[in-house]
Amino acid sequence: MIVAERKPLGEILKNLEPHKKVLILGCGECVTVCMTGGDKEARETALALSIARKKAGSPIEVKSHTVERQCEPEYLESARHLVEEADVVVSLACGVGIQNMNEYYADKRTLPGVNTTFMGMPTEQGVWTENCLGCGNCVLDETMGICPIARCSKSMLNGPCGGSQNGKCEVSKDIDCAWHLIVERLMKFNKLGALQEVKEPKDWSTSHHGGPRKMIREDVRL
Amino acid sequence: MTKSNLQKVLESGAFAVTGELGPPKSGQRDVIEHHASHLKGVVDSVNITDNQTAIVRTSSIATGRILLDMGIEPNVQMTVRDRNRIAIQADVLGAVALGMKNILCIQGDHATLGNEPKAKNVNDLDSMNLISALKKMRDEQEFIGGDKLDAPIDLYIGAVANPFADPFEYRPYRLAKKIEAGAQFIQTQVIFDMERFERYMKIVVDMGLHEKAHIIAGITPLKSLGAARYMKNNVAGMIVPDHIIDRLKGAKDKKAEGVNIAVEMIEHLKTIEGVAGVHIMAVAWEEIVPEIAERAGLLPRPTFD
Ligand code: SF4
Ligand code: SF4
Numbered sequence: 297m298i299v300a301e302r303k304p305l306g307e308i309l310k311n312l313e314p315h316k317k318v319l320i321l322g323c324g325e326c327v328t329v330c331m332t333g334g335d336k337e338a339r340e341t342a343l344a345l346s347i348a349r350k351k352a353g354s355p356i357e358v359k360s361h362t363v364e365r366q367c368e369p370e371y372l373e374s375a376r377h378l379v380e381e382a383d384v385v386v387s388l389a390c391g392v393g394i395q396n397m398n399e400y401y402a403d404k405r406t407l408p409g410v411n412t413t414f415m416g417m418p419t420e421q422g423v424w425t426e427n428c429l430g431c432g433n434c435v436l437d438e439t440m441g442i443c444p445i446a447r448c449s450k451s452m453l454n455g456p457c458g459g460s461q462n463g464k465c466e467v468s469k470d471i472d473c474a475w476h477l478i479v480e481r482l483m484k485f486n487k488l489g490a491l492q493e494v495k496e497p498k499d500w501s502t503s504h505h506g507g508p509r510k511m512i513r514e515d516v517r518l
Numbered sequence: 519m520t521k522s523n524l525q526k527v528l529e530s531g532a533f534a535v536t537g538e539l540g541p542p543k544s545g546q547r548d549v550i551e552h553h554a555s556h557l558k559g560v561v562d563s564v565n566i567t568d569n570q571t572a573i574v575r576t577s578s579i580a581t582g583r584i585l586l587d588m589g590i591e592p593n594v595q596m597t598v599r600d601r602n603r604i605a606i607q608a609d610v611l612g613a614v615a616l617g618m619k620n621i622l623c624i625q626g627d628h629a630t631l632g633n634e635p636k637a638k639n640v641n642d643l644d645s646m647n648l649i650s651a652l653k654k655m656r657d658e659q660e661f662i663g664g665d666k667l668d669a670p671i672d673l674y675i676g677a678v679a680n681p682f683a684d685p686f687e688y689r690p691y692r693l694a695k696k697i698e699a700g701a702q703f704i705q706t707q708v709i710f711d712m713e714r715f716e717r718y719m720k721i722v723v724d725m726g727l728h729e730k731a732h733i734i735a736g737i738t739p740l741k742s743l744g745a746a747r748y749m750k751n752n753v754a755g756m757i758v759p760d761h762i763i764d765r766l767k768g769a770k771d772k773k774a775e776g777v778n779i780a781v782e783m784i785e786h787l788k789t790i791e792g793v794a795g796v797h798i799m800a801v802a803w804e805e806i807v808p809e810i811a812e813r814a815g816l817l818p819r820p821t822f823d
Pocket of ligand 2: 456
């Protein structure tokens with residue numbers, strides 16, 4: 297899933313200073329699951345904003361609403377009435393949803409209410425970790441299903457580096473060294489020899505470094 | 519092909535001695551000259567760190583040229599942290615044009631550990647890729663992307679090894695991989711845990727790796743108890759055993775004891791099979807290196823015409 301964190305209330309408030317009528321728009325997908333931008337959080341955020349503005353002596357009308365999936369245009373129409381009524385929208389969806397809103401309702405501004413952080417998964421209650429950088433050329437088959445691009449702090453193809461100690465990454469004791477995990481899993485499957493092949497430099501052109509990407513499927517186009 | 523002094527020493531079978539210099543956080547040539555002057559004639563080649571621990575300093579290649587002007591052979595450290603393959607290959611050519619031959623391929627500490635923690639970590643290549651790239655540039659006159667160099671270059675390719683990083687079982691294999699990729703000499707992380715280093719070297723020798731590349735063991739004289747504790751707790755991939763800390767604690771003159779430990783360690787390293795030399799890292803304490811080298815019986819250094 298795509299993981300996001302809500303922006304600090306102060307930052308959202310600052311952006312809303314000139315506005316009187318605001319719509320907080322949640323999304324029913326990833327940000328609901330990571331408990332950042334679903335219906336519950338949209339209501340909470342709306343309430344918190346209206347209390348803060350009242351206290352500051354400049355009350356604001358805040359409504360909240362949640363669409364099923366903010367990252368696809370089809371799902372945005374249901375919010376039309378509320379969007380048109382508001383001066384500005386604050387989206388609690390990921391960066392994709394926020395951009396979709398700005399495009400779909402081009403006459404209205406939709407501001408970010410979250411910081412979109414990564415593609416990852418929950419590892420325990422209340423904890424999410426990054427797993428994939430969308431590099432466009434997956435090597436999980438070579439690394440026993442553990443991503444060296446997203447989970448190694450140096451995105452090494454020939455790891456581990458010299459900073460790996462006690463299974464932890466040199467960057468922080470809170471980060472597992474991906475290459476330690478890869479080596480352990482290779483040993484478990486008796487495949488450590490596979491690591492002796494020197495991997496060529498990665499082709500980053502399939503990742504964002506090749507420019508913004510687009511997927512075209514002629515077979516499903518209309 | 520003309521060889522670097524370091525390559526000549528190692529190939530002659532003499533026990534090599536390398537030093538290390540950390541360029542300043544300034545553009546002061548005289549400061550570089552001052553630190554380097556202590557190492558002249560005492561070591562075979564001087565490593566010049568490349569923004570070590572991700573802290574911005576004078577460029578290693580520029581510093582290398584200053585050393586050459588002083589008649590000291592540099593060993594240019596090159597990390598993959600701050601430059602992509604375009605910049606790295608350009609810098610290799612630049613270093614060669616300025617007269618440098620030894621290049622030590624390093625991954626580089628993560629930028630979050632240094633003084634520009636908000637920097638983008640490049641890591642376009644990894645350290646293994648860098649070794650292969652240098653070998654390809656030298657042996658095939660070809661860049662990573664396949665384009666050809668206009669003329670051959672001379673390089674002596676080095677890599678680092680850390681016997682104190684984990685997983686321990688994998689470390690000798692990682693060394694084998696670096697040698698396979700093209701590393702001709704290896705400089706190790708600073709050794710304090712001699713027992714672990716000996717275990718590592720035993721495996722390395724059993725694998726025959728010491729016959730494929732020259733392995734130079736890393737030593738740092740401890741200047742104070744604080745320095746020892748700092749290394750133990752704050753330096754990535756370093757082990758400082760308690761008996762070393764205790765020994766310093768018990769000593770009246772910590773500096774002298776630090777030097778004693780270093781000299782004893784070098785004497786010991788000379789007896790370990792597969793160790794081809796020592797790399798003395800006394801950054802910001804270069805003036806102590808002549809004494810250590812003298813007492814460890816490493817002087818005079820061999821010369822070649
Ligand atoms: S290798 Fe690339 S595509 Fe595969 S998980 Fe890692 S970042 Fe994602
Ligand atoms: S310690 Fe492990 S995860 Fe961290 S940079 Fe090194 S190899 Fe990658």
